[in-house]
Amino acid sequence: MFLDRIVATKHEEVSALKQTLQIGQAERTIADLAPALGFERALSGRNRPVGLIAEVKKASPSKGLIRPDFHPVSLAQAYEEAGTDCISVLTDKDYFQGSNEYLKQIREKVRVPLLRKDFTIDERQIYEARLIGADAILLIAAILTKSQLSSFYTLAKDLGLDVLVEVHNRPELETVLDIGKATLIGVNNRDLKTFVTDLKVTEQLIGLMPKGIVAVSESAISTTEDVAFVREAGAQAVLIGEHFMRQPNIQQAVNDLLGPVTNEGTTR
Numbered sequence: 001m002f003l004d005r006i007v008a009t010k011h012e013e014v015s016a017l018k019q020t021l022q023i024g025q026a027e028r029t030i031a032d033l034a035p036a037l038g039f040e041r042a043l044s045g046r047n048r049p050v051g052l053i054a055e056v057k058k059a060s061p062s063k064g065l066i067r068p069d070f071h072p073v074s075l076a077q078a079y080e081e082a083g084t085d086c087i088s089v090l091t092d093k094d095y096f097q098g099s100n101e102y103l104k105q106i107r108e109k110v111r112v113p114l115l116r117k118d119f120t121i122d123e124r125q126i127y128e129a130r131l132i133g134a135d136a137i138l139l140i141a142a143i144l145t146k147s148q149l150s151s152f153y154t155l156a157k158d159l160g161l162d163v164l165v166e167v168h169n170r171p172e173l174e175t176v177l178d179i180g181k182a183t184l185i186g187v188n189n190r191d192l193k194t195f196v197t198d199l200k201v202t203e204q205l206i207g208l209m210p211k212g213i214v215a216v217s218e219s220a221i222s223t224t225e226d227v228a229f230v231r232e233a234g235a236q237a238v239l240i241g242e243h244f245m246r247q248p249n250i251q252q253a254v255n256d257l258l259g260p261v262t263n264e265g266t267t268r
């Protein structure tokens with residue numbers, strides 16, 4: 001199964017990271033960094049009625065190559081110009097053709113909070129995320145134990161990062177709510193085990209979230225009807241990759257899908 005393979009690959013990457021990233025050294029370097037940008041704050045004070053995390057995504061295991069003419073910095077700059085609240089950057093190499101380098105390069109050129117989109121299974125990847133310039137990390141409930149979710153969450157926050165915790169079904173959401181730490185929760189409409197997508201997953205799970213959670217609907221959103229549906233279901237933000245990556249004019253595509261910037265952001 002794809003998800004097992006990817007986790008196995010991550011274990012190999014983490015073994016390599018153990019040779020190159022010393023935690024004590026990383027802590028000292030991080031202590032001297034400028035504070036990360038507020039990822040969750042940007043979504044709460046969003047530029048449009050619905051918040052937007054736009055993703056820089058060259059390829060995926062389910063779709064193969066999505067954007068052949070791929071220039072990560074130009075794409076991120078187009079997102080910034082379009083008034084994107086946050087940007088997600090895939091850093092996984094083997095399955096998404098992403099790179100830490102892409103995130104570093106984007107960090108130098110844009111002032112939008114950045115999510116390091118990868119499969120975090122070890123603490124060292126969280127230090128690494130902060131070191132390459134991320135403002136937030138993703139924690140995927142499907143691949144972590146409850147105790148890992150809890151300790152990784154706390155470590156990320158201690159390093160100054162925000163955390164998007166991703167769930168796909170009710171048991172995962174219940175685990176995350178039971179830990180009681182997450183304030184930003186993403187519902188992935190795509191089942192990472194089967195690649196099947198269904199926006200109703202957003203509807204089912206957001207209904208179970210307590211007030212005060214910033215809820216993000218992730219994946220398979222490509223029409224104004226899709227956006228309206230997940231907003232109606234209670235999503236305060238959307239995470240969109242493939243649809244934008246397939247458009248020649250990113251800035252126009254963002255405005256076509258989400259409307260113009262209104263700066264009418266609200267906080268709950």
Ligand SMILES: O=P(O)(O)OC[C@@H](O)[C@@H](O)c1c[nH]c2ccccc12
Pocket residue numbers: 055057117118140166188218219220221239240241242243
């Ligand atoms: O390209 P889409 O269908 O708009 O989806 C974006 C994003 O939700 C998706 O890339 C994603 C959501 N969760 C993930 C976890 C790992 C890798 C990728 C993802």
